Amino acid sequence: MLENLPADTLPRLLRRTTVSALIVGMIAFVVAGFLAPFAALGVAIGIGLALWNFRMLDKQVAKVETSADQSTKAVRRKLRGRTISRLGLLTVIAIGAIILSAPLGIGIVSGLVLYQIVFVANVFRVVAAQGGIE
Numbered sequence: 001m002l003e004n005l006p007a008d009t010l011p012r013l014l015r016r017t018t019v020s021a022l023i024v025g026m027i028a029f030v031v032a033g034f035l036a037p038f039a040a041l042g043v044a045i046g047i048g049l050a051l052w053n054f055r056m057l058d059k060q061v062a063k064v065e066t067s068a069d070q071s072t073k074a075v076r077r078k079l080r081g082r083t084i085s086r087l088g089l090l091t092v093i094a095i096g097a098i099i100l101s102a103p104l105g106i107g108i109v110s111g112l113v114l115y116q117i118v119f120v121a122n123v124f125r126v127v128a129a130q131g132g133i134e
Contacts, residue, residue: 009126013122013123014054014058016122017118017119017122018051018054020121021047021050021051021114021115021118021119024114024118025043025044025111025114028043028047028111028114029044032107032110036103036107038103038107039104039110040107041104042097042103042107042108042109042111043107043111043114044107044111045097045104045107045111046107046109046110046112046114047111047112047115048111049090049093049108049111049112050111050112050114050116051115053086053087053090054119056086057083057086060082060083061079064078090112093108094108094112
């Protein structure tokens with residue numbers, strides 16, 4: 001579905017997702033601040049980690065696309081290894097934070113989840129606006 005969208009749609013989608021995630025993150029930070037200060041800190045860290053993850057994904061895909069002489073299998077292998085490393089690091093950070101402080105760890109996981117929900121909602125909105133959902 002996304003390959004049928006105009007070329008300028010993806011940068012706008014990424015910008016909108018980043019801004020929306022920051023706004024939702026600030027609201028979640030305030031709400032979590034009333035419940036547990038460490039959870040609020042965790043939400044902020046989680047949103048930050050999600051933004052970092054998304055930027056790293058963007059950079060990694062851009063690097064792979066510039067090499068046209070590589071086979072599809074080699075490209076997938078590179079992306080697979082980098083993705084596993086990146087998501088493994090995020091998992092270790094989240095589990096380590098949960099072990100150190102449950103509110104902090106749950107806040108981090110909540111921030112990561114909030115970012116993904118915002119991303120999916122923005123993709124759904126763009127695809128629906130383009131007439132891609134029937």
